[in-house]
Amino acid sequence: GAGVSQSPSNKVTEKGKDVELRCDPISGHTALYWYRQRLGQGLEFLIYFQGNSAPDKSGLPSDRFSAERTGESVSTLTIQRTQQEDSAVYLCASSGGFGGDLNSPLHFGNGTRLTVT
């Protein structure tokens, strides 16, 4: 596809369940980012991938959060034992070139709205 694709667009889950959020970046983009956006707030950095490696996981809020990327393409963000505080929009973004390509802007998907009941 032409842009970053995220699925599902909306997810409602019960507290304590695990969820998986998927991101398909723009083809050829080596850098991939996950952000969390709570209602009416800014973007909170979660994790960054360069290729299939995650050199920066510093934003993951707890060990219930994990992410992986395969084939230098699709990435999955997994939240285990979800809590109500995990309710937010999860945004994925990709950019071309390596992390050193400062000029390359991030291209965002439309996000997954997660609601934990």
Added chain:
Amino acid sequence: AQTVTQSQPEMSVQEAETVTLSCTYDTSESDYYLFWYKQPPSRQMILVIRQEAYKQQNATENRFSVNFQKAAKSFSLKISDSQLGDAAMYFCAYRRLSDMRFGAGTRLTVKP
């Protein structure tokens, strides 16, 4: 971690008028990029404008321009001839290598 501060949670402008959104950032680096993104209710993050830190000339994209003050670490966005479609959340962002950080955002309302 670098911090990006947007001190105006909300701003309002009359259609056709000009508005300026403020942004300051903290960094010890000399080589980096700054961006403004727009997020309408659709949630899609749209790049508005970018600025290279090594360039003294302020970036301009049609009705959008920036006032980049490197020494003051300030990066404000000016929207001229505001249109109803400009209503959105605006996020200032800093990027150096893989580190890309966003401000908390400014909600812009455009009054007809």
